[in-house]
Amino acid sequence: MILNTDRSNIALGGMSMFSYSLTNLPRCAVCKKSDHHVRYLISGGEINICSECITKFNQKIQERRLVRIRRKLMEDLQKPTSSDNIH
Numbered sequence: 419m420i421l422n423t424d425r426s427n428i429a430l431g432g433m434s435m436f437s438y439s440l441t442n443l444p445r446c447a448v449c450k451k452s453d454h455h456v457r458y459l460i461s462g463g464e465i466n467i468c469s470e471c472i473t474k475f476n477q478k479i480q481e482r483r484l485v486r487i488r489r490k491l492m493e494d495l496q497k498p499t500s501s502d503n504i505h
């Protein structure tokens with residue numbers, strides 16, 4: 419029991435230190451969340467980006483890539499192929 423109260427005191431001390439250095443925490447440049455609120459933060463030198471924003475960006479990139487592939491396929495389908503010319 420004594421050990422437990424000691425531990426909570428240490429935790430509280432940690433909390434006060436945490437709130438003190440809150441402004442200096444590295445934050446995501448996109449959503450402004452600190453590394454305490456995201457799974458992980460990737461540092462790109464002067465700016466950081468969180469895992470959540472990277473996932474969102476990846477989805478956007480994937481969507482755009484799919485649109486481009488679909489458009490290319492449609493163009494290819496509309497083109498007369500060499501087999502169409504054999505008659």
Ligand SMILES: [Zn+2]
Nearest residue numbers: 446449468471
């Ligand atoms: Zn973010």
